[in-house]
Amino acid sequence: MSHPRIAVGGFLHETNTFAPSQATYEDFLRGGGAPPLSEGEAIFDAVAASNIGLCGFIDAPETRAWTLIPTLWTAASPSAHVTQDAFERIAARLLAAIDEAMPLDGVYLDLHGAMVAQHFDDGEGELLRRVRALVGEGVPIVATLDLHGNVTPMMVEQSDMLIAYRTYPHVDMAATGARCAAALAMLLASGQRPAKAFRQLGFLMPIAWQCTAEEPCRSLYAEVAAMESESLPSVSFLTGFPAADFADCGPSVIVYGADQARADEAADALVSRIAAQESAFAGQVFDPEAGVREAMRLAERAMKPVIIADTQDNPGAGGDSDTMGMLKALIACRAQRAAIGNVFDPASASAAHETGVGAVIRLALGGHSGVAGDSPLEAAFTVEALSDGRFIAPGPYYGGGRLDMGPSACLRIDDICVVVVSRKAQMADQAMYRSVGIEPLEQAILVNKSSVHFRADFAPIAETILVCAAPGPMAVDPGALPWKRLRPGVRTSPSGQAFVPAIEPA
Structure with a gap:
């Protein structure tokens, strides 16, 4: 019996569209606080023994029964938009490596979830769309996401399971990669796809008050972990990255369930619990x-x-x-x-x-x-x-x-x-x-x-x-940023003013 063939890779960037400097191809080559761009077998050494999603996926018990095919892994320091040149060059190399690895039984991607390119607001959604078009509907695609991901409908649609970190500081990046391996093993064993429930919340959360070691996130994330069961194999709450000026910026909830009714019920309950804590996402700031x-x-x-x-x-x-x-x-x-x-x-x-x-x-x-x-x-x-x-x-x-x-x-x-x-x-x-x-x-x-x-x-x-x-x-207060493209009605600060798009002159 042949081992399942799983392509693995990663392309990570957290985009602050208000920041002064863009992420160029050379930034991804260097890596900054992350390993430099790596391809093929060099990926394994680049991420070894580190708190990186792909490292946790590789080291998970489930992967011992699989043939892992390394493609490309890269990350650059957060900045303004990923340049079109960088996005297209990296995406092309990643897709080419996946194509060369086919036929495949699964794909795992280490992503951030808040990438905005010069030419695509939804960087990860576009990347997942291309991967799905290449491997087909029958090959499961799973990905880790940063807790600060700004999840979009296309990201959820074009993947089978998205699983987010649960700590900020992110001390569980590798552990989340291991959770992704367990999820993919479940998909391979069952041959079925879980139901999906995706919800976006109505307010932006300042990152200074998103620490999961303190309230309100400490209790909320404990509840998220406790919600998972055989009928709800994955529950994620993403606080979002509140500095990306596009429609899908903000917190979200993703629930995967044995059936749609259970997934929807759990997602709605979690959204209600988070919404009740809206005013707690603020704190004291000094000049x-x-x-x-x-x-x-x-x-x-x-x-x-x-x-x-x-x-x-x-x-x-x-x-x-x-x-x-x-x-x-x-x-x-x-x-x-x-x-x-x-x-x-x-x-x-x-x-x-x-x-x-x-x-x-x-x-x-x-x-x-x-x-x-x-x-x-x-x-x-x-x-x-x-x-x-x-x-x-x-x-x-x-x-x-x-x-x-x-x-x-x-x-x-x-x-x-x-x-x-x-x-x-x-x-x-x-x-x-x-x-x-x-x-x-x-x-x-x-x-x-x-x-x-x-x-x-x-x-x-x-x-x-x-x-x-x-x-x-x-x-520190997202409400102070010059928003132009948020979806109407989103509150740019906890319990603050709702965003109203400017009316363009006729």
Whole structure:
């Protein structure tokens, strides 16, 4: 008896259509905070022993009875639109590899769910449509999705099962890949497809308040897991990525059931439960100097660092990780024993490497993205340490991943250390500080350019965590974004105003 032939691959991007920089083909080649683009057998080594959906799928018990055929896997740091060139080149190579692998018994794809290309609002829907057209209706297609996926009707229609992460910080990406393997095994064994129930909720959820270790998501996700049964093999709640200006942006629920009535009933019940918590998806936000002053006040008696989330310049949500609002606030408030990272500025990192450790150099640091209200910090800095930017990130989010931040430096101004890097990835692992000689445990204040992912590794060492809103492209309140193309009636903030499209002039 031959082993089932399963093609595996991935194409991931989280798109902030309001962000300053697009995702080019070269961005996918490099990978940033993810492995670089890999094809064929090289995929297995690229994702091995890491918190990646495909890794969990490959390592799942069910796959031991299958012949896995690697195609292509790639991801780029969140940004504005994926360029048409990048989307078409990558999609073509992925489809060609799947075509070459045929005949197939199944397809597994590691996707994000919030990709917007220059020429397709629904990047994953278009990709799944092409895969379905290639392999036919008889071959099951399953995919993992990020909890922040903006799921569309076409994504649900063109796949057999979509299974989303249940943690934010995403410490279960590999575990979700394993859940996908179990789902595909069920489909292969039964030869049947489950009924689908897909619902979109009526309000956008700020990402700063989507943490699944805190309410309201902690209880909601516990309920999601408890809903699954033999008759409801998969239940997913996606909080959505609230910075993609197209009709299907927002939270959603996907339920797969033994029959349509059970799937619909479960989906409607879950939507009602989430909707009842709408007002809880909000929290306290400080302006930069108020946040620093509060952190300094708390640090006077703290035994551990006070951590500030520079949430609006989160490179994990499309920011360029180079705004200077929080650093300027640290300087203005004369913060002591403070560190901030990562600041993406290849030119400044290169200048530090050219002058060497101990040198004092004058730089126009950061602020190069054209963000309203932001500008470079022109000042003298001391080069404290240099690094090639290559290291292992052992914390729960990166999960032992091999990061390459490019030439990096620790620059000091007053009693503040700045991590300057040449590639973007959010500050979600303590090793990112240690890679340039900063010991995070010895700091009174840490400012992380991240929204929630940093909590996985930093919450255990934090005295407390504050959220600050310095100028940046990822608005802590989605209602502040200049929406134009949402579906009518969606509330752009919890319990806020409903979106009304502008009337085009005749």
